[in-house]
Amino acid sequence: MLFTEQQAREIMQKALKFSKADECVVNLQGSTSGNIRYANNAVSTSGENSTSSLVVTSAFGKKTGIATINEFDDASLEKVVRRSEELAQLAPENPEYMPILGPQKYRSSNAYFKSTADFSPQQRSDAAAASILPARERKLKAAGYLQHNAGFQAMLNSKGLFAYHPSTDVEFSVTVRNEEGTGSGYASRGYNDISKLNTAAASKIAMDKAEGSAKAVALEPGKYTVILEPAAVAVLLENMFFNMDARSADEGRSFMSKQGGKTKIGEKLVDAKVNIYSDPTHPELPAATWSGDGRPVERVNWIESGVVKNLYASRYWAENKGAKSIPMPNNAIMEGGKASLEDMIKNTKRGILVTRLWYIRSVDPQTLLLTGLTRDGTFLIENGKIKHPVKNFRFNESPIIMLNNLEEMGRPERVVSGESNVNYILPPLKVRDFTFSSLSDAV
Numbered sequence: 001m002l003f004t005e006q007q008a009r010e011i012m013q014k015a016l017k018f019s020k021a022d023e024c025v026v027n028l029q030g031s032t033s034g035n036i037r038y039a040n041n042a043v044s045t046s047g048e049n050s051t052s053s054l055v056v057t058s059a060f061g062k063k064t065g066i067a068t069i070n071e072f073d074d075a076s077l078e079k080v081v082r083r084s085e086e087l088a089q090l091a092p093e094n095p096e097y098m099p100i101l102g103p104q105k106y107r108s109s110n111a112y113f114k115s116t117a118d119f120s121p122q123q124r125s126d127a128a129a130a131s132i133l134p135a136r137e138r139k140l141k142a143a144g145y146l147q148h149n150a151g152f153q154a155m156l157n158s159k160g161l162f163a164y165h166p167s168t169d170v171e172f173s174v175t176v177r178n179e180e181g182t183g184s185g186y187a188s189r190g191y192n193d194i195s196k197l198n199t200a201a202a203s204k205i206a207m208d209k210a211e212g213s214a215k216a217v218a219l220e221p222g223k224y225t226v227i228l229e230p231a232a233v234a235v236l237l238e239n240m241f242f243n244m245d246a247r248s249a250d251e252g253r254s255f256m257s258k259q260g261g262k263t264k265i266g267e268k269l270v271d272a273k274v275n276i277y278s279d280p281t282h283p284e285l286p287a288a289t290w291s292g293d294g295r296p297v298e299r300v301n302w303i304e305s306g307v308v309k310n311l312y313a314s315r316y317w318a319e320n321k322g323a324k325s326i327p328m329p330n331n332a333i334m335e336g337g338k339a340s341l342e343d344m345i346k347n348t349k350r351g352i353l354v355t356r357l358w359y360i361r362s363v364d365p366q367t368l369l370l371t372g373l374t375r376d377g378t379f380l381i382e383n384g385k386i387k388h389p390v391k392n393f394r395f396n397e398s399p400i401i402m403l404n405n406l407e408e409m410g411r412p413e414r415v416v417s418g419e420s421n422v423n424y425i426l427p428p429l430k431v432r433d434f435t436f437s438s439l440s441d442a443v
């Protein structure tokens with residue numbers, strides 16, 4: 001299912017030859033993946049999957065139709081093109097339809113690694129064993145999931161635009177609990193190159209937290225200085241990343257809106273230490289250098305020294321507003337400091353260490369106020385040391401307020417969001433006056 005650039009081009013060219021539409025776009029994608037799942041220190045499932053599909057979008061004026069198929073012989077290709085044209089003729093006009101783009105220039109991004117593409121069932125089993133066996137030895141219970149993928153996406157249209165991007169990735173997560181079920185720990189890892197994955201090292205972190213979080217003590221809810229590990233930072237900040245959309249800001253529907261149809265571009269939104277950007281060619285977080293509509297994806301500074309620099313927009317909305325047409329980014333990176341998590345703990349007189357957050361829900365989209373729960377290891381810090389575990393909290397906090405209450409940023413690292421499974425590069429953050437609204441008895 002993994003077609004080379006030339007094979008993908010040839011298949012899409014065949015499909016385009018059947019087109020009778022004013023404009024036609026062909027997208028082709030394929031992937032192979034393997035996985036292993038375990039719970040209670042025993043593997044429960046393991047498998048492999050291979051998929052591919054070709055999507056044809058035909059347009060007559062502003063009327064469009066889309067059809068999909070997973071067979072690539074000439075008869076099937078003609079059938080899917082005809083079907084997309086039939087659907088287009090039946091569709092109403094789309095007033096926001098934009099003509100397709102012509103050929104573009106794209107930067108290269110190395111997101112494909114042979115080590116990941118060739119990862120075998122035996123290697124999956126060994127990776128799981130490196131997590132399970134130490135947990136058994138320590139009389140703990142581990143549950144984890146590892147999935148690795150190799151795939152490509154490609155696009156060709158009737159104006160000659162062609163794009164191709166091969167990629168690989170692996171995601172691993174593990175939750176460990178003690179036998180009594182009173183302590184829990186968690187760790188996750190994500191890479192493009194699976195040779196960087198060390199399931200034993202990640203599992204040790206989860207095991208240490210499972211043992212350390214037993215016999216948690218209740219603290220009164222309130223405002224605390226917190227150290228948020230990158231996994232906790234991810235689920236908060238992605239709510240900001242996913243909502244930096246120009247249209248919702250212009251229409252008064254987002255935290256980037258101002259009265260009178262204005263936006264906060266050019267305004268200081270958060271602490272001056274905050275710099276957030278996206279770059280599909282980042283060596284530790286490579287991504288496709290083109291968007292779904294064919295626009296090149298470049299490095300973009302979204303927040304620079306606390307000031308909002310850019311918002312992303314569709315081609316239609318950018319033209320409507322006479323603004324720069326910036327596609328939604330394919331990754332997000334936040335700059336940080338040089339301190340390790342251990343250094344940040346040593347520098348804290350009193351605070352709470354948060355391993356991760358989950359069950360995130362929006363309270364107020366226009367202020368980005370969120371609520372959710374801590375889990376899998378929450379600890380009281382006193383005089384630079386972890387004193388004891390504490391019961392979990394419910395929080396009510398906005399990432400905007402949080403980024404205005406920054407005290408320290410640690411060394412950035414690649415992290416997987418437990419809510420969206422998206423990878424980012426983020427630092428651990430020390431934040432003052434983080435609001436915990438109530439206690440939670442869950443482990």
